[in-house]
Amino acid sequence: MEHKLMELPYDLGALAPNISKETLEYHYGKHHATYVKKLNGLLENDREKANYTLEDIITKCEGGIFNNGAQVYNHDLYWNCLTPNPSKISTALESAIGKDFESFEQFKEKFTEACTTLFGSGWVWLTVDSSGKLAIEKTSNADNPLREGRHPILVCDVWEHAFYIDYRNAKPEYLAKWWEIVNWEFVSDRFESVKK
Numbered sequence: 018m019e020h021k022l023m024e025l026p027y028d029l030g031a032l033a034p035n036i037s038k039e040t041l042e043y044h045y046g047k048h049h050a051t052y053v054k055k056l057n058g059l060l061e062n063d064r065e066k067a068n069y070t071l072e073d074i075i076t077k078c079e080g081g082i083f084n085n086g087a088q089v090y091n092h093d094l095y096w097n098c099l100t101p102n103p104s105k106i107s108t109a110l111e112s113a114i115g116k117d118f119e120s121f122e123q124f125k126e127k128f129t130e131a132c133t134t135l136f137g138s139g140w141v142w143l144t145v146d147s148s149g150k151l152a153i154e155k156t157s158n159a160d161n162p163l164r165e166g167r168h169p170i171l172v173c174d175v176w177e178h179a180f181y182i183d184y185r186n187a188k189p190e191y192l193a194k195w196w197e198i199v200n201w202e203f204v205s206d207r208f209e210s211v212k213k
């Protein structure tokens with residue numbers, strides 16, 4: 018099974034000015050595309066792993082196959098979590114956030130803090146565990162909470178390549194603009210589907 022670069026659910030310039038077309042040309046068109054290409058190259062002569070889904074790769078593989086497979090999954094989720102259109106969070110997710118983080122504002126603050134304090138390259142996630150509890154998690158490089166059995170429903174890419182063209186080293190500015198384009202409908206649907 019050949020892995021494919023996902024189709025973006027919007028045009029390359031659609032997230033501007035929050036995230037520019039130039040960033041998408043590099044981040045999606047070069048970085049993300051290269052992970053897909055490298056993954057396919059690594060799987061070419063591996064009969065067993067060639068049929069693995071990205072989830073299988075994340076939970077069962079190590080080394081280059083893990084790194085490239087997880088980066089494909091992580092970026093697929095990142096792009097799906099964004100939208101140029103206004104979107105509304107579901108009542109179910111909003112009340113779960115209220116329950117686990119006291120308020121939506123506190124959640125946003127804690128998530129942003131996790132992003133600004135993550136050292137080096139990585140990802141910040143909102144995850145759901147098997148009991149339905151939400152958590153904010155930081156991971157380094159390609160790592161993904163699926164490895165610990167928790168399901169990611171929202172992710173922010175805090176590798177420098179996600180914001181350097183638009184914001185240089187001003188990560189907090191990227192985060193402020195990133196919040197404005199989160200696709201809450203997608204995140205809410207994902208919350209519903211992992212609870213089942």
Ligand SMILES: [Fe+2]
Nearest residue numbers: 174176178179
């Ligand atoms: Fe990235």
